[in-house]
Amino acid sequence: MQISDYRPRQARRWLVSYPRAVPLAIFLLIVAITALSVFAIERGERRREEARLNETALAVSSAIDRRGNTSSAYLRAGAALFGTVDDVSPSLFRRFVQELRLDSDYRGAEGIGWAEAVRPNELSSFETRIAQEMPGSPRIHPQPRTTTPLMVPVTFLQPDTERNRRALAYDMYSEPVRRAAMDEAERTVRPTASGRIVLAQEADLASPGFSIFMPVFDRTVGQERRLKGFVYSPFNARDFLDSALELETRNEMGIRLYDGISKRPQALLAEIAPETRTGRILTTRVMVANRPMLLEVESARGATLSMLSMLTLLFGLLVASLLMVVARLLTQQAVEDQASLDWLAEQNSIRDTLTRELNHRVKNTLANVLSIVSLTRRRATNLDDFAEGLDGRIRALSATHDLLTQSEWGTTPIEAVINAELAPYARSEGALTTAGPDVELAPNDALSLGLAIHELATNAAKYGALSAAGGTVRVTWALDRDDLASVRWVESGGPPVPATRPRGFGTDLIEKIVAHELRHPVDLRFDKEGVLCTLYVPVRQPSEFELRARRRAEREKRNA
Numbered sequence: 001m002q003i004s005d006y007r008p009r010q011a012r013r014w015l016v017s018y019p020r021a022v023p024l025a026i027f028l029l030i031v032a033i034t035a036l037s038v039f040a041i042e043r044g045e046r047r048r049e050e051a052r053l054n055e056t057a058l059a060v061s062s063a064i065d066r067r068g069n070t071s072s073a074y075l076r077a078g079a080a081l082f083g084t085v086d087d088v089s090p091s092l093f094r095r096f097v098q099e100l101r102l103d104s105d106y107r108g109a110e111g112i113g114w115a116e117a118v119r120p121n122e123l124s125s126f127e128t129r130i131a132q133e134m135p136g137s138p139r140i141h142p143q144p145r146t147t148t149p150l151m152v153p154v155t156f157l158q159p160d161t162e163r164n165r166r167a168l169a170y171d172m173y174s175e176p177v178r179r180a181a182m183d184e185a186e187r188t189v190r191p192t193a194s195g196r197i198v199l200a201q202e203a204d205l206a207s208p209g210f211s212i213f214m215p216v217f218d219r220t221v222g223q224e225r226r227l228k229g230f231v232y233s234p235f236n237a238r239d240f241l242d243s244a245l246e247l248e249t250r251n252e253m254g255i256r257l258y259d260g261i262s263k264r265p266q267a268l269l270a271e272i273a274p275e276t277r278t279g280r281i282l283t284t285r286v287m288v289a290n291r292p293m294l295l296e297v298e299s300a301r302g303a304t305l306s307m308l309s310m311l312t313l314l315f316g317l318l319v320a321s322l323l324m325v326v327a328r329l330l331t332q333q334a335v336e337d338q339a340s341l342d343w344l345a346e347q348n349s350i351r352d353t354l355t356r357e358l359n360h361r362v363k364n365t366l367a368n369v370l371s372i373v374s375l376t377r378r379r380a381t382n383l384d385d386f387a388e389g390l391d392g393r394i395r396a397l398s399a400t401h402d403l404l405t406q407s408e409w410g411t412t413p414i415e416a417v418i419n420a421e422l423a424p425y426a427r428s429e430g431a432l433t434t435a436g437p438d439v440e441l442a443p444n445d446a447l448s449l450g451l452a453i454h455e456l457a458t459n460a461a462k463y464g465a466l467s468a469a470g471g472t473v474r475v476t477w478a479l480d481r482d483d484l485a486s487v488r489w490v491e492s493g494g495p496p497v498p499a500t501r502p503r504g505f506g507t508d509l510i511e512k513i514v515a516h517e518l519r520h521p522v523d524l525r526f527d528k529e530g531v532l533c534t535l536y537v538p539v540r541q542p543s544e545f546e547l548r549a550r551r552r553a554e555r556e557k558r559n560a
Helices: 002-017 019-084 088-098 120-133 178-190 239-247 308-378 382-404 414-424 443-460 505-518 540-560
Strands: 110-118 154-156 206-219 225-238 255-258 266-270 279-289 289-298 432-435 472-481 484-492 523-526 532-538
Touching: 019 088, 019 110, 019 206, 019 225, 019 239, 019 279, 019 308, 019 523, 088 110, 110 505, 178 206, 178 225, 206 239, 206 266, 225 239, 239 255, 239 266, 382 484, 414 432, 414 443, 414 472, 414 484, 443 472, 443 484, 443 532, 505 523, 505 532
Parallel strands: 432 472
Antiparallel strands: 110 154, 110 225, 206 225, 255 266, 255 289, 279 289, 472 484, 484 532, 523 532
């Protein structure tokens, strides 16, 4: 029974102790679980996207490699053919191109061309020959210098289109990038791609491209071989990349092809931008005709969450919000139930406390009355004096009791006690002045202070400052410490106080009864100018009367 009741009580205590923290903690817990789920989903999506990047990069690089190898194979075939003849005639070149059976767009290339190697001493005979063989009789351009050791002008270029005719007679050896590729092809006797260039037939468009050169030599005589020319293919880089992608899908990813091993903007050959730039890039190296190039594949998946992640996030937030609302309702109910239990316990406590206080107050009041009666009887000379003194002191107790009743025997302000006792003596304006901060007293301390003020006021009215015109009484109080207040009585302007005088009842009452009840000594002096009295009154903490204060505040709130 005890074990089964422990968990519900423990849970209820948590709900009551942390009415706001428990719903918030539940909400944050569900949100954390949702965030972890979304993180796991996104990590899986990211891994799948990386796999697609690798797959796409491999497929595209393989397609580019195949396209480069195919073009190189065509050029090798041409070099093998042209190396067996003494002269490459237009008819031979056209027949060679026809035998290759290339498709209409030459599979990404601008075509296939023949560029004869011309030495300076052969320039005149070459120009005479090409004037007969080339349409329009073009001249070698740019104009060769006298120090030029070799010229490699475009001699034939198929297909024969208006666009390709612009390149005829262009000396490719005069341009450094082409010259470097041709020198490397001659050295290795392998098809070699040039760096980033602008094709001669595209001078007006300035689109990036490159060319692949295959050297052709005369038949070897002894150990020497003589360069006859180059079979070459010019490529527009974007067309070359598009033709390679015809064989493989890019999965809507971005593709960029760079010349060399650097990703400088000046080295960019071609680009197919993705729909959304994400910065998730995979770079791989490819070889095109003995020329290294960089292939860059960029993911097309945006930075936003996937659909599954969005649904998981929305569902998690919805569940967290619903659980938080339910937890909040449960905590409110638990708090209300606990408040009802606390109110019942408080009522029992108040009832018991008031009963004990009533017994205590009655005993104290009766003890004070007996002390007053005893002292009054010893000091009185006749029955009238006895009755008059007893009446005034009982009335002082009664006035203070009225204040305590109004406060339900709770705390009472010092100012209210002093004003109640001095009210019968406020005959002329300015005769009585009071000043001090708001300080609350316990019931017993208020009764004792009231008796002391009554005795001081009665003495002042009979013999002191209040017995003569122009006399004044000033009562001030201050909070010396959090638990102690001082009340100062000062008389001035009254009849001179005799140096020697009999000890009266008021003195005994203040210095014995009041000092005992207040638990602090009383400083009472009879100076010639007037009576001076300083009383020290304990100040109890408000928490001792919290129950009464709460009930009074609730009642005032309802009345308002």
